[in-house]
Amino acid sequence: MLERIAGSRRAGPEGNGHLPVDAGLITDTAAYAGERPTAWQAVQTARNIGRPHALDVISRVFDRFQELHGDRGFRDDPAIVAGIAELGGRPVVVVGQQKGASTEENIERNFGMPYPEGYRKAIRCYRLAEKFHLPLVTLVDTPGAYPGPEAEERGQAEAIASSIQVMSRLATPIVVVVLGEGGSGGALALGVGDVVLALENAIYSVISPEGSAAILWRSAAEAERAAQAMKLAGPDLLETGVVDALIKEPAGGAHTDHDATAAAIKTALVAQLERLVRVPVADLLSLRYERFRSFGTVVEPRAGEVAAPPRPWWRRVLGR
């Protein structure tokens, strides 16, 4: 199976002949010799209100975006945007969490915190991608799923679990890009893909640093310490294999140059999709299963062995 994905390698260093498979990507933390930002810096950059959010990225990366609305059951959730667009002239389905760039917009978008109906809209669009053989691109950027009582009433947990389930067996290529905050299960609901990329200063964590600090240190003021301990910044995620590669941001951070950021995302998406669409869907699904199956570090004394950490994406793809 890896052989078949590695087929792109046999076509030469240029992969499929268009773009090198690692175009615009950082696949090795050696790139950060001595200059890794602190976890707390990453948290603050990832949350910068001027950071390019999903629609900023969509308008620059894709052409002819047409938004699709609604979950066909309760409501159209503005915290999730979904639609069909073209990437380099070819159609894709794109689904993302949408934060606001101002307080007003954040209120409208619920600060990027989806309700269950948002995830159900996403699921509907995933299925449309599968039905019409369109690749799926998801853009993750949320503090987390909305924790209010109406969200509980309408099944936040069920919606997230179902979204993860549908992505895990969706018979079409999926590329996930973490744009800013990858907040817990609410982020993972859009995060199950064949390739998971993240902007350099994005974060991805099991709980917010503040939430973790409040529970473990009994003080939200310890958020900085919690952020460090949870290894939620880009280079950490590359090391644990949670993301396959990082997309380089402009020098001052993505918020300083939306166009340059979008250009880097576009290059990465095109390179990944050109590769993934050549892989038979059955193989994609097996590899996707293996990708998430491999997370976890357990020790089995009787067997006397430690399960291998997941192979970095780079090695998985090129068979190294």
Next chain:
Amino acid sequence: MLERIAGSRRAGPEGNGHLPVDAGLITDTAAYAGERPTAWQAVQTARNIGRPHALDVISRVFDRFQELHGDRGFRDDPAIVAGIAELGGRPVVVVGQQKGASTEENIERNFGMPYPEGYRKAIRCYRLAEKFHLPLVTLVDTPGAYPGPEAEERGQAEAIASSIQVMSRLATPIVVVVLGEGGSGGALALGVGDVVLALENAIYSVISPEGSAAILWRSAAEAERAAQAMKLAGPDLLETGVVDALIKEPAGGAHTDHDATAAAIKTALVAQLERLVRVPVADLLSLRYERFRSFGTVVEPRAGEVAAPPRPWWRRVLGR
């Protein structure tokens, strides 16, 4: 295909060797020579509050009924009951509309008028039947889907359309029994099956007699006339092919003897399911498509022909 269903005939007049295929059924309106009740009598009998409702039937026809609750998205609708039970020792999924036998119970059951979440619960249980290869039995008894504003907000039309859609391709045998009122689309949402039966005094109509009268005669007082004009009573339905056969009720009507009514339903269900489970599922689906495909009486002057009315169930099954 018909040949394969007709296979039961080749096994002799007893069908599959257990029960005659028309056990307990009226398949010919000749049975009503001169004594057909008026449409309005049928309406009143079908609505009799003492008539056996879904749970009355379930408790008498099936064993070990375990109710399943909820649509996994919004609410558990008490106007629809669904669950798993045994019929003659073998498991089936059963889904029905539930009216009350008293005012209190009717308020709790919303007079048997489902909300969209009721139909979505039904869909979930249909899929469970398909997944585990269990036959599906539905019990229709509703004045119609609830017409209130919350039902509109949550997509009453979408829910009904989806329920019809899922039933129309559900890969397991389906027997529908109209117990009392078959009120419009809200009834049809549970009404797409391989065999559609009705209790003798049940009705099935495109709109309530009162609604029809209000629109066409501009007076709800003309309901009796409307009922007559719409041909909604059992023998009419047998003639139009909307139902395949009628289940005989006790002399005074089903409300006079729930046990005897249930016994007749049970006999009919067992006979139909024993036959249907022998038919390959792909054939069932084709026959189900043809059954509903054939409704309609159109004239095509150029072709100079009238589309044949649907063949009665009895003839379809036995190849006569």
Next chain:
Amino acid sequence: MRLRNPFGRKPKEFPSHLWTQCPNCGEMLFNKQLARNQSVCTNCGHHFKLGAKERLELLADARSFTETDADMVSSDPLGFVDSKTYPDRIAAAQAKTGHKDAVLTGTATISDIPVVLAVMDFEFMGGSMGSVVGEKLTRAAERALADRAPLVIVAASGGARMQEGTIALMQLAKTVAAVTRLDEAGVPFVSVLTDPTTGGVLASFASLGDIVLAEPGALIGFSGARVTSETIGEKLPKGFQRAEFLLDHGFVDQVVPRAQLKERIAFFLGAFRVAGQDLRWSL
């Protein structure tokens, strides 16, 4: 169209064969100008109902529409009589609209994409769905399946046709089953909801498009507003059951102004082109 006249002008200044008043903004609109603007009010954007022929002109490429089953007419299965007989009602509707029943079906191209196209006409007995509408839509879906061509249906209907009783109700199951076969085969179906789309049509095929579009302000709902209002014993909120209400509640992908409708349908059909065509990723 009934002429209201809130401005105190004498009706004879605006004879109805020349002028139409906008029910939304009250503006008097010159009929020819209104027709040139696709029956959209030039003052406020109100979308007037559109007949089936005008709808075809709007959506199908010029001279691309070939009608099918044009002569199919209804019989009278129940011998239905209210204040008139059903055959009399049909005859009157045929005389009024110039077509045989409430839907026109055929093949066409939309921005050069071959499609099977069906458009309903509310002027024909309220766009009600009986045997003919059900049969023609089912044949349209079956043709789309056979040709693997996308199906586009423009709905405009008050619901099922009472005069055909339960046979009309069965058309819901019939049309749903037909579009479900398209779904299974991966052939696209775009459903366009126009003013009004209610009752049995909304509760069947019209809700099941891969993409569901609606025209601005269109009345879209399951139950008649009168019934709903009586159910709760109070007046319904403004905007209830309008296209924008359905968008908010998650049942419509987009509300598309008439002027953009053709282009928008073409975009989605382009994205969904069925196997073997060039724009797709080679999956």
Next chain:
Amino acid sequence: MRLRNPFGRKPKEFPSHLWTQCPNCGEMLFNKQLARNQSVCTNCGHHFKLGAKERLELLADARSFTETDADMVSSDPLGFVDSKTYPDRIAAAQAKTGHKDAVLTGTATISDIPVVLAVMDFEFMGGSMGSVVGEKLTRAAERALADRAPLVIVAASGGARMQEGTIALMQLAKTVAAVTRLDEAGVPFVSVLTDPTTGGVLASFASLGDIVLAEPGALIGFSGARVTSETIGEKLPKGFQRAEFLLDHGFVDQVVPRAQLKERIAFFLGAFRVAGQDLRWSL
């Protein structure tokens, strides 16, 4: 269990190694009697939390449970330290509970039906899901798939294990993918939600059972009640996020008293028996 004493009796009358007070009705319950009653209050029916071993005794036929992966333990991938190191927390939990992590998995029979059975233990670090829980549950699902035996998971968890950071979050995707393969293969999965089942466990495999059962009064929710309460700035209604609340809102098939749980699971497994077994209709 903290001993409250609303009746003014001196605590020494009810030493905690002998007596437990019901947090619901206040009744003092003799521990041995409580254990005999499956840790359900004999006065009011309150369901106390149940340890994994007691849960196995309740559900699995006598001597039918064979544990798998019993020795699997967690490593410390992040070198996580809060007020204690992660390895110290694990060691303390192991000493307290007598097992290696928060789930026990294995094969068993339930009323003579062979199953793969997994039971979580809230006493082990709040039943949190890290690498070991994720791996053991995934292996359990994979074994169920290989054997075509139904999978029964009894959840009891505060959510994902923070000390493993994003790796813990990935266990949601891992376990969901594993039970999804069962779904595709038509192998039954019954999910039982006990007090408490929250956060990442509810937002993954635990919500995806073919049948979802819950114990009476169990706390079941996505967000902690504290977070939810702070979000809206007011107190939550009584019964919020309890099993009965989830039943009303459509997320749980049945709320089943502990005494009936085994029989109820067996009923559903019997109905879902996979191909080739005798009770099914021959489809």
